[in-house]
Amino acid sequence: GLCLLVLRLFIGVHVFLVSCALPDSVLRRFIVRVMCSVLGLFVRQSDPRLRDVNVRVYIANHVTQFDHNVINLLTSCNTPVLNGAPGFICWSRGFMELGVTGSRAELVDSLKVYSSHRGNPPLLLFPEEAATNGRAGLLRFSSWPFSILDVVQPVALQVQRPLITVSVADSSWITELLWTFFVPFTVYQVRWMPSVPRRAEELSEDFALRVQELLAMELGVVSTRLTAADKTEHMKRLRHTSLLPFAPASSQPLAARRRMPSSLTGVAPEDVRITAMAQRVKEVLPHVPLEVIRIDLAQTNCVDTTIANLLEGRVPFFPESKEAGTDLPAPSTSQAAAASGIQGSVAVPSSKPATKQFAKSPVERHLSLQERKRALYDYARR
Incomplete structure (x- = not known):
């Protein structure tokens, strides 16, 4: 693993330089995809003919920190940066900078203007707004990605990796990158689903819920109502619990021990x-x-x-x-x-x-x- 990590770090620099030097085209995606296979990143897609060339917004579940880079190896698309300051790191990771630092309403307006120009690549959005392992369920989809256009195409993404989990909560993208280079291989499976139009007078919240249910059925997981904020709060509670000191029973005050139930x-x-x-x-x-x-x-x-x-x-x-004599x-x-x-x-x-x-x-x-x-x-x- 360490030998692979060191070797792939040098190869990764060349992959980054090639992706920056070549213009966005089919040739560039093919070359970078082959070089990524040397890094242990294998990308598969089922029935690419299902990808609708007229759709301007792709909706995908979020598994790793590099989902947008993987899908970008299959088709040209852009993912706006939501968290983090814009700059070189943001650009090098493949995010699109819009210069919008305000509310989600301002972001939606900017994305509507972006999508109105047919020459721009489609948008790739992750309504979960937080990465999960993709095995248990989907976080509740935010409604703002479904306020941009009336037609979206869901993309089901599954990631497999031997021995080590594909996503760890609260880990940085650098840590995830090093683990990706450390393990022998990581397989990304991309499945294009049919386009989903908005129904007449359908609210964005209902539209988001309907697409979430379709993606959950395709992935074979549960469509939960837990949000990214719930996940963040849960991780805060876990960190707080792990930092709590465990004082011995003899050091507790006598009054506190008296108040504790005998059980x-x-x-x-x-x-x-x-x-x-x-x-x-x-x-x-x-x-x-x-x-x-x-x-x-x-x-x-x-x-x-x-x-x-x-x-x-x-x-x-x-x-x-509670009733006696009832059958089990x-x-x-x-x-x-x-x-x-x-x-x-x-x-x-x-x-x-x-x-x-x-x-x-x-x-x-x-x-x-x-x-x-x-x-x-x-x-x-x-």
Whole structure:
């Protein structure tokens, strides 16, 4: 791995110089693609004839820091810089600088002007706004990329690499580049999907949700409602938890030890934190066994993620029954978990979701599953 890293660093400099010297053309993309294979970057595309030459906006899921460079090896496209100061680093990484540092509305206006010129290459946008490993689910798509034009083409991107994960949260692009040179190879699989037009009077938010669902089905993952801000907040909590000092029990004040419940005496601080988080999930989903909640929290370390896993049916369990003599229910699915966990009054935001009571109001009974899930999420976050 170290020998490959050193060798590929020198070859990578030549690849960068060649890509800067040659103009954007089919010949340049072919040469750079062959040289990238020496660096261990192999790019495959399924049925390139599906790529619509008339589409001006490509929408792709975000897996690594170099997704835009990989797709640029297949077709000419530009990705605007969203985070980070413009300059040489931004240009060398292949981002397009628009000189817009204001709000997303100003960025959308600039991109509309850019797309109006037919001579400009198409736009390649990543509505997730944050990279994920691409194995569990898609982050919620932002709506601003779907406000530019009324027709977009989704691009499904999958990345495979031996031994080492393709994406690590909070890692810099330099670290990802060095790991790419270190491993024997990294395979990028690009699948072009049919173009998706906007429906009549369809809002940008609904358009984004529809494209997200199509991409999730193509990739075989879950379409989540977690945003890039949720991911950032989750990483902050993980860093804060890892930096917390674990004081020995003897150093704790006597009054604090007296206030601690007897059931938690002698328990590690991590177990106490998991227990507290499990109680929060139990308040929202009282039909879920506490031990199942604790096991999933030990893996996710996040209340919202555990609730989503239980509602979506990714964690099988037998719902607890409060009535004696009832038959043991079948293992829960996403529909059974959601239906048994959110029956009752959820129309009032401040009310606690009931589980064993059928709603009396016709409005409550006709709430969709997504609305009930959203009500549970809002209650859990409070």
